[in-house]
Amino acid sequence: MYEILVVDDSVLDIDCILFLIDKYKLPLHAATAVNGQEALKQLQTPGKHFDILFTDIKMPLMDGLELSRETRRLSPDTRIIIFSGYNDFEYAKTAITIGVQDYLMKPIVPADFAATVNRLTAAIEEDGRQAEQTRKRSRLLKSHLLLLSVNNCLSREDMDALPENYSHLMLVECDEEFFSQEGIDFQEKLESLLPFSFDYLNLYPTRSLLFIRESNEPRYKKEAYLLSAAQTIALSAQEEYGRKCYITFDRLPERAAISRVYQRLEKKMETRFFFPERTCLLPDSSAQSVVASGHISMDILTDDLKLKDYSSLNQHLQEIFDSLKDEKTHSLIYVKYCFTELMKEITGSLPPSDRPDLVGLAERIYASSNITELIGMTEALAEQLTARPDSLEKDNLKIEQIKQYIYRNYAEPLTLDEIASAFYLSPNYLCSVFKKETGCNLIKFINDYRLQRARVLLTTTGMKVHMIAETVGFKNTSYFCQRFRDYYGESPESCRQKETRL
Incomplete structure (x- = not known):
């Protein structure tokens, strides 16, 4: 159904138009007004939109031509039909300059009225189809560009073609095919659930990526939103679709970093195989991986060791070393305790035949006189781990x-x-x-x-x-x-x- 506003100071003429709408079963839902000012108030009502304005010219308070001008200003896509008993060329000429679609003479010829309305509704429908095609082409182009950016196939110049600026990427993954089935509906669900705007890219049946758009929110507040959003996504997928989803996210410093940040998220997502109870996998930042509430977190090191990612292990160890060297508030006993925990983690990944005696190792740690000795001991142990040959399983792969x-x-x-x-x-x-x-x-x-x-x-x-x-x-x-x-x-x-x- 299309919305039409019928405006005339003659109630009899309005009733005639309503009768013709019913007689010809025209797809119109009609509202009425008896003068231009009353009609203008309806046009200005928030959330109200009229597809067609059907107005007389000669009316008190505001005539049809002035109402048409205001309508064109407020709602450029509203079709306007003027009808009048005044056969005056000046009216028709003014109507053309305003952008009126048709001009009918009183008394209305029923067949002419029906033909005019049918022509306008067909034009509205066609414009709607074209607008939808334009939106689809725009979405297609954006999705294609985003996919190319994820795969690092866009130059910095091509990145400028992306219509949005993004602050974060959020990766959502499911163990089974999901996004090729219920996941199509799930995308719409996300749009209603999440408190921020984003572009959605499905990468394959088990994985989708959200490009979180820039906002004026402070960074710390945005990341708090994202953590809450990740928990909401996981809960919704479980409760409404019976699927377990894993979510991780990270900050996007610039458009050119999309591929690099995505690869980092991929790496983080791999840890879900070792920690199936986790659904929200927090991003790796120095604040989270090194010190949390005054204590060193072992989670990131555990991830590195289980993934046999020794490059990341060395990087994260260095971050921890730097943090401990810079931190002046920890007691000597606490620092030595932290290094004991670090070396226990690393030792546990060595073959039993290569593991040092933990009691002797602990004694050396607590007998050390400065942090440089502790760092040297830890690095030597990590070198043992990274220098040993890859497993036989990998050799045979x-x-x-x-x-x-x-x-x-x-x-x-x-x-x-x-x-x-x-x-x-x-x-x-x-x-x-x-x-x-x-x-x-x-x-x-x-x-x-x-x-x-x-x-x-x-x-x-x-x-x-x-x-x-x-x-x-x-x-x-x-x-x-x-x-x-x-x-x-x-x-x-x-x-x-x-x-x-x-």
């Missing part, structure tokens, strides 16, 4: 075999657990090694290959789009089309038509 397995089975609903099981590996170890050896996330590799195979089928066969989606491993056709548009910047049908023309 053949990344090429994993790729071949994907090439053979990409049409099946591959899961991380399934692939890991096929190669007798832990899911986390598989992810870490695959990323290190190929530079690509394993799940992204699978989905990119599926989309590449889909493009080949589109351009070399006459298969229907829904059949291609199923053939390359996508259960949901609309989700497949969305992912294809994000990846290639065009729809599957457009891709096929373009290739056919070449």
